[in-house]
Amino acid sequence: MHSYDEPVYLISVVATMLNIHPQTLRQYEREGLVEPSRTQGRMRLYSQRDIDRMKLILRLTRQMGVNLAGVDIVLQLKEQIDQMQKEIDQLREELSKVNRNGSVHMSKALVTKNAYDIIIFEE
Structure with missing residues (x-):
């Protein structure tokens, strides 16, 4: 095989x-x-x-x-979606690990309040 x-x-x-x-x-x-x-x-x-x-x-x-030009655009968009889905899956895995450990590293802190997301980055 x-x-x-x-x-x-x-x-x-x-x-x-x-x-x-x-x-x-x-x-x-x-x-x-x-x-x-x-x-x-x-x-x-x-x-x-x-x-x-x-x-x-x-x-x-x-x-x-x-047409083939449209197919090219569709395929490029599909590749972008696939890449974004991989990133989402990786972020979900990280979030799952964080939830198990109970702490968040400062460089990856994300606080959600109401309809706004606050992202804190280390400088």
């Missing part, structure tokens, strides 16, 4: 899996929508993550009528 990010699929296999022409995959690469890995001989290899990304691209273009 291969990991989600391990590049193992050739362009012909991916094109068959997604029922698209290999030239479409090359166009997505030219547009910067997907970046397959390359072998020493410069053959494209795709991971399962790449395939899932292309499925999203196909859904946006075929079912929702989004």
Whole structure:
């Protein structure tokens, strides 16, 4: 079994899996929508993550009528949301640790009163 990010699929296999022409995959690469890995001989290899990304691209273009420029914007926003979600998860974990320990380090103090947040930073 291969990991989600391990590049193992050739362009012909991916094109068959997604029922698209290999030239479409090359166009997505030219547009910067997907970046397959390359072998020493410069053959494209795709991971399962790449395939899932292309499925999203196909859904946006075929079912929702989004052009490739719009797809690029959607993918960038999705990456930003994913990054923000990771930060939220990390902050929740920190808050959980603080709640267990019962104290807050001065550099991370946050006091909520009414509708305002007061953040205190160490100088």
